[in-house]
Structures are given as structure tokens and as C-alpha cells.
Amino acid sequence: MALYLLLFQGYPLVQELYLSFTSTALLTPDQHVFVGLQNYIDLVTQEDFRQVLLITAIYTVVCVVAAIALGLGAALLLDAPFRGRGLARALVTIPWAAPPVAVALIFVWIYNGQYGIFNHLLGALGGSARLESWLDSPALALPAVLLTTIWQIFPFAAVVILAALQGVSSELREAAVIDGAHRLSVFRAVVWPSIQPSVALLALFLSIWSLRRFDLIWLMTQGGPIGSTNTLVIELYRRAFVYRDLGQGAAVGMVGLSIALLITVVYFRHMQRAGHGKTVARRAPGERQR
Amino acid sequence: MHSLSIPSRRRILRGSGVAVAAALLAGHRVLRAQDKARLSFAAVTFSEAGRGERLKAWVGKFNQSQTAAEIQPIAIPFGSFAKTVFTQMGGGAGPDLVRMDLIDYYAAVQARRVLALDDLLKAEDYRFTASDRHMIIGGKRYGVPFEISHYVLLYNPALLKGGRPPADFDEFLASAKAATGNGVYGFAYRATMAEGSGFWQDLCSFVYGFGGRWSDAQGRLTLNDPKVIEGVAAYKKVYDAGVIPKGADAATYRRMFWERKLAMEIDNGGVAGIFSQQAPQLSFAAAPAPFPTRAQGMVLTALTINANTKHKAAAQAFVKWALQPGNQKQLQELLGASSVATVVDRSPEDLASKPWLKVYDEQAPHGIPQVVAGLEAKTPEIQQIVLEQVLKVLQGGMAPKKALDDAQRLVLARVLRK
Numbered sequence: 001m002a003l004y005l006l007l008f009q010g011y012p013l014v015q016e017l018y019l020s021f022t023s024t025a026l027l028t029p030d031q032h033v034f035v036g037l038q039n040y041i042d043l044v045t046q047e048d049f050r051q052v053l054l055i056t057a058i059y060t061v062v063c064v065v066a067a068i069a070l071g072l073g074a075a076l077l078l079d080a081p082f083r084g085r086g087l088a089r090a091l092v093t094i095p096w097a098a099p100p101v102a103v104a105l106i107f108v109w110i111y112n113g114q115y116g117i118f119n120h121l122l123g124a125l126g127g128s129a130r131l132e133s134w135l136d137s138p139a140l141a142l143p144a145v146l147l148t149t150i151w152q153i154f155p156f157a158a159v160v161i162l163a164a165l166q167g168v169s170s171e172l173r174e175a176a177v178i179d180g181a182h183r184l185s186v187f188r189a190v191v192w193p194s195i196q197p198s199v200a201l202l203a204l205f206l207s208i209w210s211l212r213r214f215d216l217i218w219l220m221t222q223g224g225p226i227g228s229t230n231t232l233v234i235e236l237y238r239r240a241f242v243y244r245d246l247g248q249g250a251a252v253g254m255v256g257l258s259i260a261l262l263i264t265v266v267y268f269r270h271m272q273r274a275g276h277g278k279t280v281a282r283r284a285p286g287e288r289q290r
Numbered sequence: 291m292h293s294l295s296i297p298s299r300r301r302i303l304r305g306s307g308v309a310v311a312a313a314l315l316a317g318h319r320v321l322r323a324q325d326k327a328r329l330s331f332a333a334v335t336f337s338e339a340g341r342g343e344r345l346k347a348w349v350g351k352f353n354q355s356q357t358a359a360e361i362q363p364i365a366i367p368f369g370s371f372a373k374t375v376f377t378q379m380g381g382g383a384g385p386d387l388v389r390m391d392l393i394d395y396y397a398a399v400q401a402r403r404v405l406a407l408d409d410l411l412k413a414e415d416y417r418f419t420a421s422d423r424h425m426i427i428g429g430k431r432y433g434v435p436f437e438i439s440h441y442v443l444l445y446n447p448a449l450l451k452g453g454r455p456p457a458d459f460d461e462f463l464a465s466a467k468a469a470t471g472n473g474v475y476g477f478a479y480r481a482t483m484a485e486g487s488g489f490w491q492d493l494c495s496f497v498y499g500f501g502g503r504w505s506d507a508q509g510r511l512t513l514n515d516p517k518v519i520e521g522v523a524a525y526k527k528v529y530d531a532g533v534i535p536k537g538a539d540a541a542t543y544r545r546m547f548w549e550r551k552l553a554m555e556i557d558n559g560g561v562a563g564i565f566s567q568q569a570p571q572l573s574f575a576a577a578p579a580p581f582p583t584r585a586q587g588m589v590l591t592a593l594t595i596n597a598n599t600k601h602k603a604a605a606q607a608f609v610k611w612a613l614q615p616g617n618q619k620q621l622q623e624l625l626g627a628s629s630v631a632t633v634v635d636r637s638p639e640d641l642a643s644k645p646w647l648k649v650y651d652e653q654a655p656h657g658i659p660q661v662v663a664g665l666e667a668k669t670p671e672i673q674q675i676v677l678e679q680v681l682k683v684l685q686g687g688m689a690p691k692k693a694l695d696d697a698q699r700l701v702l703a704r705v706l707r708k
Contacts, residue, residue: 027401029380046704108484112537133537136482138685224483225681241373243671244397 013257019250026244039251048227049235049252056231056259059146060210064203066150071157072199078158079165089162096155104219107148111135138228141221145229149216153209157202164198165191197271204267208260232256327359327601329608332375333389335437335625336365340567341560344624351620352611359604361387368487379403379596386599387608389436392424392659395592396666399432404594407431410606416613417633421590424659433592434613438629439558440653441495441586442576444565444646449474449553455577459524462554462580466533469553476533477554478543479525481684483677488540490673491587493680494660495556497521499581504672509664511701513676514694522680522690524581529684548572558589559650563626566644576646578653588657593631629654671705 020039022032043049078089095103110116113133134144168191176186214233217223223230223238232252240249331349336342346363353360364385366374372394378384379398390398398404408431421438425431447453449469456462466476479492497504502518505511512518528534535543535552544561546552548569556579565572579586593612595605611617613631622634627650641647661669679697682688702708 025380025401026376027380027397027403030382114535114537116537135484136537136685138681220484222483222486224486224678225685226678238674241377242674244376 016250016253016257019246020254022247024246024250026241026246029246032247035247039247042248043251043255048230051227052230052232052235053255055142055227055229056211056256058142059149059213059229059231060207062146063149063153063210064206066146067154067157067206068161068199068203070150070154071159071161071202074154074158075161075165078162092158093155095152096159098152100152100215101219103148103152104216107144108135108220111144135221136225138226141225141228145217145220148220149210149213152216153206157206160198160202161195164195168194196274200267200271200274204264207263211256211260211263232259325358326356327604329359329361329386329599329601329604330364331361331387331389331608332364332366332371332385333436334366334368334371335389336363337367338560338564340564341624341626345621348617348620348624351617352608355611356604356607359601359607361608376403379598382598384596384598386596386601386605388594388596389591390433390594392590392592393661393666393669395425395433395594396427396661396669398594399427400667403597404432405597405599405602405605407433407595407606407609410609411613416631418631419629419633420654421588421629421657422631424590425592433594434609435629435631436591436593436612437560437589437625438591438654438657439560439589439627440629440650440657441491441556441558441579441588442646442649442653443554443556443579444547444562444574444576445554446547446550446552447573447575449550455554455575456580459580459582463527463531463533466528466554467531470533473551475535475543475546475552476531477528478534478538478546478552479528479556480540481525481529481534481681482537482539483681485539486673486677489677491558491589491660492556493522493525493677494587494658495579496525496581498585498587498658499579499583500524501583501585503658504662504676505664511662511665511672511698511706513672513698513701514691519690519694522683522694525680526683526690547574556586559627559629560589560625562646562650563628566626574646576649578649584653584656585658586653586656587660590657590659665706668705672701675700675705 019032021034021036023035023038024032074092078085078092082088110118111134113119113136116134118134134140172190173186176190181189211231212233213231214237217229217231217234218237221229223234232255236249236252236256239245239252333345335345342365349361349363372390375384375388375390376394376397379388380401380403388398388404395404411431411434413431419435419438422435425433425435443455445455450456450465451468456465462477469476479495480488481492482489497518498521500517500521502515502521503512504518529536535546538546543552543555544557544564547555548565550572562574562576565574578584593609595602595609599605612621615632615634618630618632619634622628622630622636623640627644627647629651636647636651662672665672676694676697679688679693679700683690683693
């Protein structure tokens, strides 16, 4: 295990860190010129890069919060007994199962200014509400990309939370209801403490995935227009493979890695504070699966 | 009831003999094939509808003519071509032969990733086209033109008043407006970062047409030159005129053109060739682009030999084979309205059946590569900044002068570090 980590994770990381201190071209990766912190200084002093960080932060936070909120809502609905629940559970996962490339191409058409269904709906709702364009507008491109991303990832959140809900003791829920607790109180006092560790882990995964999401954004906007959807990974790709500057690309990658590590550290600290040893309501032995 | 007959010993022996002979023959063929040097040839063209298959057949003719070498075509789409091939070449591998865009050619030469061809080709032995001069860098040749494609105005006569093309920019705008309506658009071009490379090509058509250049003869940046500003202002005029299908990508609006839903577009000879082959019933026509000058962008791709090749002699043999007059003629025919490395006169039949070929051929002296002259290797970065600034004009209503002043300043500071 240690050898695996050293070979397949440690070495590439060290290599990337070293690259970030060099000036290295894509076509001549064997010819490094050591430039020290210059690549990082360039990043810090560029206003564009600060915008990249801001866009990345907005994209990540909105994706995670919205996906968890929608996922939680969907999971609670799917947890309740109703006819056709199995089919509904299967249908909800479809966006998550769809390949991001196909999703991106479909949504490019949905958002099209002249042929897109979005504008037709807006036109039908209020004539003058028709918008000229979504993905071509600096103001609308990021919300459009966010909507697409959330639509694709919230089913995963729903499935994870639904699985966590299966572990909540129905006896405790029933006891709380008998004691006169409202639905919201039951959720706050019984359900939420049980599913919180799963939601926290889900938030960690979604954060890291959002930080490194490339395909959907690149295919929809390539980071444009005017940098309005330019996230860290898009910037990394552009510098390394479009401008062919591996050193700059590696520096952007290290910034992204540092942010991901920071989020992970915060997560584990939070979990420690929350108390691993805390007893969480679990299904009683022999309790029937709902 | 039919009983199964037991084969005689003789028959078994005879059958075994035939099987052994067949196996030996097949083995010999395999060995013969293994003796051949196997080269790979990467080109975007292989992935194109129609032209790709024809180009593979053309390469197949080379394979048939050789006993010691065999080329395998590799199709890589335009969007990921440079990244894919350059990553491989940087890692000491990659295809033996590479057809690359001029921007990539300059980068590859600068990084010494392609072989010099001076020892292989003597200029006096060939009737190279004028565009061949772009293959010479620092007095040395590293490639030969594979395809040279010029830009002209393609139009659907049935959708234009009087069936005539516009003579100047004002007439062009008026024609585009008159043609727009009932699901038909007057003109189309690209104006999104999702199609950055195409956006740049279309912008070059306008800027060059209005007399602008990205740099001067000394290689100094001229992004905010008045002529460049004029070209960008014209781009914006078209954008605001309500004549283009905004957001439609090139594949979509080209299809609209051959379905007679688009009156005009400025496009290269490769596209005209695709129209002609894919939609033979379409009677489209061509005219010079409706700008103050005849200058237009030019797509120039080079045929190069990867410096990492293990089959240098075979790769050189292919380059020499490709330059033979008969093979050049076949290549030009399969490429459509493009030119090739050497001067190939078109047949009278071709010119009669495809009158638009003449317009493309006449555009040749006015073709300018879509790179920043003198700063070729930096073009991708400059392109990104310029396109972002032009988008501010198109989307945000920024004045073209301010946008291009900012572009000049940003490129000098960020790309050229001045």
C-alpha cells in the first residue's frame, strides 16, 4: 500500500510541485528552466487569476449547497411510502447516469438563444421575458452552467442521503411523533443527527468534484464568455495545453490541490469536533427495512 | 438415414497437407507484413466526413506502391489535435508524420520537434505555391504545405435579391437584412468562446478585409491599429444587425447553408468542397468577401516529420511521394477547393462544373495566415486575449477602440512581459 501511494500518488505530486517552480513547455518537457516562485507570483499578481478563484469558489459553493438541498428534498420525498416509489427512485438517478459530454451538448441547445426551449418557455410565459442568449452572455453563462451541473449531480446527493435515511430508526421517529413533535422537529432532532455524517462526507466529495469538474464547463463555454465561467481546472488546461506552458499549468494545479486539501482538513477537523464517538440513532436490531 | 462416412487416411493426409501449406503461406504473408516499417500519420482531415475516407484511400495508394513501409492514418478531431499530438511528441513519441496547422508548426519548429527537410527537398525541383514561403523558418524548411485553404463569400443565389453577391460592406449588410426572415438568416459567423478557434478565423476575415493586421512588418503588435478597430466595429455591426443565428455553431450553420436556410457565409475552400460533395443538388456560388480590401485569412497546414520517428527514411519517402505531380493532383481533387504544396492546374471540366473553384484560386495571392506574424508561437495566448476583448464589444457594448487598446496593453504586459 505504501509503495503504491509512493509510486502512483507521491511521485506525480512531487513532479507537479517541481514543475510548478519551472518554466517548461509542453513540447519540451525535458528542458526545465528553474524559475523559483515566479509562476506563483505571476498568478497572484494577475487580476484574471483572482477572478478564476472567485468563479471557482462561487461554482463550488453553489453546486454543493444546491445539490445537497435538492438531494435532501428528493431523498425525503423518495423515502416516504407511495405507489411507484421504486420507479421514481430509478428515474431520479438518470441525470447522474448520463455522460457529461451528452449532457453538455443537450444543454447547449436548450440554452440556445434562438432555438432553445428555455427561451421558448420564457417567451410563452411572458413574451418580453425572452432572453437573447444564455451561454454567450457574461451575466447568464455561469448561472446556466450551474443549473446544468446541479441538474446532473443532485441525484447522486439524493441517493446517498436516501441510503442514510434508511439507517434512521423508525421507532425513534414514531416515538417523537407520539410525544407530539412536529415534522420539522422530528427532522431536526431525530433524522438530521443521524444523516449528518453522511451529508458531511457528501459535501466533501461534491466540493472536490466541483473543484475539478472540467468536461461540462469546457464543452459548454470553454470558460467564457469573458472568463465568466473560467474555473481553476479550465485555467489549468488552458495554460498547460492551449498556451503549452506546463510550469504555469502545474502552478495552477498546485493552487487547486491546496484548496482541495484545505477543504479535506476542515472536514476532518469538523468531524472530530462533532465527536466521532457520539451515539447516533440507528435502526434497532431486527427492525424491518422500510 | 444418411450415415456419416469416415474419411480415408489419404484424404486426411491430403487435407492436412493443404492446411499446413495454407498456414505456411499465411505465416509468410504475416512475416512479410511485419517486415514493413509501420508508420502513423496524424491529420484532422482523416476525421472529416467524405474527405477523410478519400484521404485514407490516397494514403492507401502510397502503401500499395511500397514494399518496405506502410502508413496507418490516425484521425484526431480539430479541437484536441494539437494537445494530443504535442503531448505525445513532448514525451518522445507521437505519430511519424503530422499534418499540423501553421500555429502548431511554428511551435513545433521552435521546440525542434520536427525534422528539417532541406537535405530531402530541393526547391528548384518543385513548383511550390507562393504560400510555401511560410514553411521556411530561419532559412530552413521543416515541412511542406499539405493544404492551403482560402476564404471567400459563399452565397445561395436563390436567397439574395437578384441572385447577386454584395459588392461592398454596406451592400452586404443590406443583403443580409433583406434575406433574413421566415427561418432564413442572412449571414453566419462564430462569436463564442466555445468555438474559439473558429471565432478567431472569422474575426481574421473581417480584420484583414478592412486592412488591419495583428502585427507590423517588424513583428510589433498592432492590435489597436485603426484598421483593426474598423474590422472589429464591422464585426459588431453584423452582430447587432439581427441577421445571424446567434449561438449556432459552425456545423449547424453550414448545414443551414446547404438546406437553404442561410444566405451567405465567409468560409474556406474545404467547406465549399464538403458542400459540393455532401449536397450535390445545392447550387451555391462564391464571390470575393465584401470588404474594402481583398485580403482574407488563409488556413495553411503543413506536412511534417516528427523528430522522434524511428522510420525517418520511410517518412521521407512518403513526403517525396506526396509531392509527385500525379499525387499532388489527386490530393488537390480530394481536398475540394483547397490548394496543395505545388501548383496544380485544375481541369477545365472541374472549373466548368464548379465555378466557385476559380474564385478560391483567385483569392490565393490575397491569403494571409491567421497567426500573429513575428509572434507565431504566442498566437494562442494573444488570440485568447483578443477574443475576450472582442466579446466585450459584442456582448458588453464596449467601444472597439477601448477594447483593443486594452488588448494591446494586456498582451504586452502579460504575454510579451513588456
